[in-house]
Amino acid sequence: MPEITKSYEARDVEQKWYAAWLEAKAFRGEVDPSRAPYSIVIPPPNVTGVLTMGHVLNNTIQDILIRRARLEGCSTMWLPGTDHAGIATQTVVERELRKQKKTRHDFGREKFVEKVWEWRHEKGGIILEQLRRLGASCDWDRTAFTMDPGYSKRVLHVFVELFKRGYIYRGKRMVNWCPVSLTALSDEEVIMKPVNGTLYRVRYELVDQPGRFIEVKTTRPETIPGDVAIAVHPDDPRYADVIGKKVRRPIGPAAEIPIIADTAVDKEFGSGALKITPAHDKVDYEIGLRHKLPVIDVLKPNGVLNELAGPELDGVERFAGRKQAAELLKAAGALVDEEAYSNNVGFSERADVPIEPRLTEQWWLRYPKIEEAKAAVRDGHIRFHPERWSKVYLHWLENIQDWCISRQLWWGHRIPVWYRKGGDRSDPQNWHVSVDGPADPQNWEQEEDVLDTWASSWLWPFATMGWPDEAEMKQAGFDYFYPTSTLVTGPDIIFFWVARMIMAGLEFVRPGEPIERRIPFRDVYFTGIIRDQQGRKMSKSLGNSPDPLDLIAKYGADGLRFGIISIAPQGQDIRFNEDRIEGGKNFCNKLWNACRFRQMSGEAGDNSSLATIMARLEPAKFDADDHAILDRLFATTREVDRCFSAFEFSAAVQALYSFFWNDFCDWYVEVSKAKMQAADTKANCLAIQDLVLRQTLLLLHPFIPFITEELWSLLGYGAPGTFIQDARLDNASQLATSSHARGLVLDRSQIEAVESLKVFMSQARALKAEHNLASRRDVKFFVTATDAQWATLETNLAKALRMAGAAEITRRTSVEGAPAVVTPLGTLYLDLASTVDVAAEKVRLKKELDQITKHIAGTEARLGNEAFVSKAPPAVIEGARKQLAEQQAKRTELERLLQSLG
RNA sequence: GGACCUUUAGCUCAGUUGGUUAGAGCGUUUCCUUGACAUGGAAAAGGUCACUGGUUCGAGUCCAGUAAGGUCCACCA
Numbered sequence A: 001m002p003e004i005t006k007s008y009e010a011r012d013v014e015q016k017w018y019a020a021w022l023e024a025k026a027f028r029g030e031v032d033p034s035r036a037p038y039s040i041v042i043p044p045p046n047v048t049g050v051l052t053m054g055h056v057l058n059n060t061i062q063d064i065l066i067r068r069a070r071l072e073g074c075s076t077m078w079l080p081g082t083d084h085a086g087i088a089t090q091t092v093v094e095r096e097l098r099k100q101k102k103t104r105h106d107f108g109r110e111k112f113v114e115k116v117w118e119w120r121h122e123k124g125g126i127i128l129e130q131l132r133r134l135g136a137s138c139d140w141d142r143t144a145f146t147m148d149p150g151y152s153k154r155v156l157h158v159f160v161e162l163f164k165r166g167y168i169y170r171g172k173r174m175v176n177w178c179p180v181s182l183t184a185l186s187d188e189e190v191i192m193k194p195v196n197g198t199l200y201r202v203r204y205e206l207v208d209q210p211g212r213f214i215e216v217k218t219t220r221p222e223t224i225p226g227d228v229a230i231a232v233h234p235d236d237p238r239y240a241d242v243i244g245k246k247v248r249r250p251i252g253p254a255a256e257i258p259i260i261a262d263t264a265v266d267k268e269f270g271s272g273a274l275k276i277t278p279a280h281d282k283v284d285y286e287i288g289l290r291h292k293l294p295v296i297d298v299l300k301p302n303g304v305l306n307e308l309a310g311p312e313l314d315g316v317e318r319f320a321g322r323k324q325a326a327e328l329l330k331a332a333g334a335l336v337d338e339e340a341y342s343n344n345v346g347f348s349e350r351a352d353v354p355i356e357p358r359l360t361e362q363w364w365l366r367y368p369k370i371e372e373a374k375a376a377v378r379d380g381h382i383r384f385h386p387e388r389w390s391k392v393y394l395h396w397l398e399n400i401q402d403w404c405i406s407r408q409l410w411w412g413h414r415i416p417v418w419y420r421k422g423g424d425r426s427d428p429q430n431w432h433v434s435v436d437g438p439a440d441p442q443n444w445e446q447e448e449d450v451l452d453t454w455a456s457s458w459l460w461p462f463a464t465m466g467w468p469d470e471a472e473m474k475q476a477g478f479d480y481f482y483p484t485s486t487l488v489t490g491p492d493i494i495f496f497w498v499a500r501m502i503m504a505g506l507e508f509v510r511p512g513e514p515i516e517r518r519i520p521f522r523d524v525y526f527t528g529i530i531r532d533q534q535g536r537k538m539s540k541s542l543g544n545s546p547d548p549l550d551l552i553a554k555y556g557a558d559g560l561r562f563g564i565i566s567i568a569p570q571g572q573d574i575r576f577n578e579d580r581i582e583g584g585k586n587f588c589n590k591l592w593n594a595c596r597f598r599q600m601s602g603e604a605g606d607n608s609s610l611a612t613i614m615a616r617l618e619p620a621k622f623d624a625d626d627h628a629i630l631d632r633l634f635a636t637t638r639e640v641d642r643c644f645s646a647f648e649f650s651a652a653v654q655a656l657y658s659f660f661w662n663d664f665c666d667w668y669v670e671v672s673k674a675k676m677q678a679a680d681t682k683a684n685c686l687a688i689q690d691l692v693l694r695q696t697l698l699l700l701h702p703f704i705p706f707i708t709e710e711l712w713s714l715l716g717y718g719a720p721g722t723f724i725q726d727a728r729l730d731n732a733s734q735l736a737t738s739s740h741a742r743g744l745v746l747d748r749s750q751i752e753a754v755e756s757l758k759v760f761m762s763q764a765r766a767l768k769a770e771h772n773l774a775s776r777r778d779v780k781f782f783v784t785a786t787d788a789q790w791a792t793l794e795t796n797l798a799k800a801l802r803m804a805g806a807a808e809i810t811r812r813t814s815v816e817g818a819p820a821v822v823t824p825l826g827t828l829y830l831d832l833a834s835t836v837d838v839a840a841e842k843v844r845l846k847k848e849l850d851q852i853t854k855h856i857a858g859t860e861a862r863l864g865n866e867a868f869v870s871k872a873p874p875a876v877i878e879g880a881r882k883q884l885a886e887q888q889a890k891r892t893e894l895e896r897l898l899q900s901l902g
Numbered sequence B: 001g002g003a004c005c006u007u008u009a010g011c012u013c014a015g016u017u018g019g020u021u022a023g024a025g026c027g028u029u030u031c032c033u034u035g036a037c038a039u040g041g042a043a044a045a046g047g048u049c050a051c052u053g054g055u056u057c058g059a060g061u062c063c064a065g066u067a068a069g070g071u072c073c074a075c076c077a
Helices: A010-023 A053-071 A086-099 A109-123 A126-134 A149-164 A221-226 A282-290 A318-331 A370-378 A389-398 A470-476 A491-508 A548-566 A578-601 A610-616 A624-645 A649-675 A679-700 A705-714 A732-741 A748-770 A787-795 A797-804 A838-864 A866-871 A874-900
Strands: A037-041 A075-079 A168-178 A183-185 A190-205 A213-218 A229-232 A246-248 A256-261 A273-276 A335-348 A356-365 A383-385 A417-420 A431-433 A444-446 A484-489 A521-526 A779-784 A806-811 A820-823 A826-830
Touching: A010 A126, A010 A548, A010 A705, A037 A053, A053 A075, A053 A126, A053 A484, A053 A548, A086 A109, A126 A548, A149 A168, A149 A431, A149 A491, A168 A335, A183 A356, A190 A221, A190 A246, A190 A318, A213 A221, A213 A229, A213 A273, A221 A318, A229 A282, A273 A282, A282 A356, A318 A335, A370 A389, A370 A491, A383 A389, A389 A491, A484 A491, A491 A521, A548 A578, A548 A649, A548 A705, A578 A649, A578 A679, A578 A705, A610 A679, A610 A732, A624 A649, A624 A679, A624 A732, A624 A748, A649 A679, A649 A797, A679 A705, A748 A787, A748 A797, A748 A820, A748 A826, A787 A797, A787 A826, A797 A806, A820 A874, A838 A866, A838 A874
Parallel strands: A037 A075, A229 A256, A383 A521, A484 A521, A779 A806
Antiparallel strands: A037 A484, A168 A183, A168 A356, A190 A213, A190 A335, A229 A273, A246 A256, A417 A431, A417 A444, A779 A826, A820 A826
């Protein structure tokens, strides 16, 4: 067996094992009816994406779930892939073209789309390669892409089906228009941001009463040329006499526009009068419809004012136009005043510029299965973790609006609608809607728009598994793996993705079957957002996000995974802290060296299975520490189990950390050193170490897959050619059953004795340190103890001497004048009476006495409280009494020690 | 305007259904290169659990309110 080196070198080990896993197709998801399925579909990253800390967290959690399920005996399948990300990808490629001073229009649609595909093949999907570096155990043979021919066909099929079922319609409506991307956006892609601007007070002169004005307040004077009315509230007495009269539009093409009454106007705001510009405001548009007003669009799609804005403003960009309009108003004497004003403005999520409300023809989707989607979560068929996100989800569904699914882009799924050449496009008589198009294509032209990216990714959980083609579904194991088990994602895409996937699954999968068969996943785990030290979101533009690949190079993939999980509490945002990643690396090193020590301590016995290790245990030779470490091992196994069922990964990591580092390394391995020197106890002690290490590696493997695989192999736990994932993880009760079968019953009193020994040891070291003897290993101690206390000490004496760094500990009936400490195993004296600073020792003892006296007072007060004694549960009262007795005994002993010092 | 989250040691965070003297990691101080590990070991210092009330025998934990910070939703020009 190869020797374990002094320090753990992550890089080589990681490369070696990942290659071996791929070679063996260890991550292949196979249909196996004898086992339970466990499946995850990856939230497909943008094909343009590179690995961020968010991806690290998200995918580490998915990998943890998948690997744990594998160890529990499930047949697992983690489906990877990427999203074509319409706007983002098109923008990236257009940016490349701009370097060559070209635009997509220089190429034309077909050539441009070819360019995008070229780009994708060369540079797209880097992130999937990066996920391998992280250790992600995806079934790479299933890698999907939302623009794959098969996937695309399914997207179009869904469009056609929804159209047939009456959920899709075409209509001219106000949409959120991005003047940079030149496309419509859904409401979800608009981010509201407060903007500091100006509120202009503008006056409109009445046509038949020169000199009389109506004032309105507006933030957008450049749209005044598009004004078609002034609206007031019908009950507003200030304007009762002007309703129906006309005012002059102060700038732009001269026009007389009516004063109308509409209840949508807020009497309290501003002057109570509102300018109506139906082309550039959603509310205005609705008022315009009610009053049959014309629509005057003064903006070009790119946000530049057009000729309808008048000669002065024609061709001026919208923000420059705003200032210029104000000047024109001033010149016309129509600007009353202006004031600084902050209001919320919708921004395009992608381009980060204010969107324009714009009246355009678009395709809309009325969502299917809204009520059932609510029920799925409300009734617990789908469980959100943390649960509180379900409120956000339900609230959105309560107020859901139709979804604008068409985008004026070239990169994406072109909408499968054809219009009869020369026909009126708004007349459905002239439409052909099908996946494959009309039989006589020469007579038709296809819709230019493509679908919103989310209108393809909402099918991800089933379109990646061959749906709706029976043969492909069979091959993908659809029946077996759907619904998927857990979705791991961020709460920021509850609306974009999670809710829509639920509706899509309910609408399309296994129609007529019960809801639990149609939902796309059973659990949804929402991660937090990773923030920097100042609490800011990590983002490319701020440059505050470390490159995960750098972190992998520095700390190893395992170190990164362990570190990030340890700072990621459930559902809370995460303050990134590189120290914790370093802590992850250090933990790996600790694990490595503990295994190294095991290897150096003696030949491995038969480690090939749990049973063979159990067979090597010798219950008759178990001492207190042996009982205690197995007790802690079982308890930790149980705790990790609980953490997984509660999705508390950082708690699992903490439990494993403290068990392994504190209980095993700091204590058990240390006491082992004495036991392994005795031929009689050595074999049993090594068997126990082998048992602990085996179980620990299994429990840790989902979190740190590489190093555990390496150590599993080095310590001979697996047969050659097998992986740690081929083993089964026994739970705590299975472990207990196996050990019972071996005749081992853990002894509670022995386990408690170890707790006393630990306290004793700590106090002995502290006593040495207080007298500047911490580094000495030849110190002599005396102890005054009861027979029971001494019995515990005596049986563990060899270990105790070693651990305390003592030459001897001898029992005395009384000791005078030596520094002492009261321990659970008797009073311990340092044999240095002659050199001791009596005054300092008295101060120290006095301080301890004061403390215990305070505690006694507290305990007595509680027990003296009639209400406590009569109302608290007996166990609590009993505990308090026992505690009081112990405290009093300690006080008596401290007083005696003080007295003996004079 | 509505909903939600957070506030515990210098820093980042645990703290399960209320129950001994509130914990961990990092950082700090002192000591230690003893044959697994200095990516380590030992000891120690460090907290009015944001604030105010309430419920209770008992509150970091439950309730109400206040303050600060954050997130999401919402068509007031």
